[in-house]
Amino acid sequence: MVIVLFGAPGVGKGTQAQLLADRYGVPHLSTGEAFRRAIQENSEFGARARHYVERGLLVPDEVVTAIVEQFLSSPPYLQGCILDGFPRTLPQAQALDAFLQRQGRAVDAVVNIMVAEDEIIRRLLLRGRPDDSEAVIRQRLQVYAEQTQPVLDYYAQQGKLRSVDGNADIETVHHRIVQLLRSISVDNVPSSQ
Numbered sequence: 669m670v671i672v673l674f675g676a677p678g679v680g681k682g683t684q685a686q687l688l689a690d691r692y693g694v695p696h697l698s699t700g701e702a703f704r705r706a707i708q709e710n711s712e713f714g715a716r717a718r719h720y721v722e723r724g725l726l727v728p729d730e731v732v733t734a735i736v737e738q739f740l741s742s743p744p745y746l747q748g749c750i751l752d753g754f755p756r757t758l759p760q761a762q763a764l765d766a767f768l769q770r771q772g773r774a775v776d777a778v779v780n781i782m783v784a785e786d787e788i789i790r791r792l793l794l795r796g797r798p799d800d801s802e803a804v805i806r807q808r809l810q811v812y813a814e815q816t817q818p819v820l821d822y823y824a825q826q827g828k829l830r831s832v833d834g835n836a837d838i839e840t841v842h843h844r845i846v847q848l849l850r851s852i853s854v855d856n857v858p859s860s861q
């Protein structure tokens with residue numbers, strides 16, 4: 669299974685992705701987390717990403733796509749994975765499709781977690797990550813609306829887009845996602861690898 673968790677910053681993608689990964693026994697890949705680790709380790713890759721992450725801007729597509737392809741080529745990810753925070757632009761979504769196709773697989777479902785904007789800002793301010801200052805939060809929300817939301821249309825056209833109401837506690841939202849994946853039989857899709 670390859671599941672994409674979609675939604676604005678602060679809707680709970682990371683938490684839900686981890687719960688799904690634990691439930692289905694596949695890895696969780698968060699590009700944001702990969703960047704934060706690389707920045708902390710001061711790797712060459714981190715040095716390339718830092719400028720963007722600190723400002724709430726998107727890291728260039730070719731950098732993101734290269735790192736994701738590296739992950740998806742490694743054994744644990746061949747069983748499937750839960751993608752969190754990727755793809756975030758149309759070129760990233762197209763690159764992902766092309767890459768998975770070369771491996772003989774495809775995105776099974778895109779789950780859009782929907783949360784009201786004032787609740788999103790409240791949650792992000794509570795979280796307190798280094799890129800969670802109010803100015804950077806606003807920038808990230810704007811980037812989401814302008815560059816990431818169009819990706820929804822791309823998946824809607826493929827018939828893969830599903831939406832979930834994320835205005836509830838963690839367990840309830842998790843349950844909603846599991847029900848949804850069950851209803852479209854994605855929860856038992858065997859890996860094609």
Ligand code: AMP
Nearest residue numbers: 699700720721725726727732753754756
């Ligand atoms: P996140 O943890 O998903 O909120 O991501 C934190 C930051 O990492 C974002 O504000 C971007 O600067 C960067 N980032 C994460 N994923 C991507 C992506 N798919 N494309 C471009 N930049 C990304």
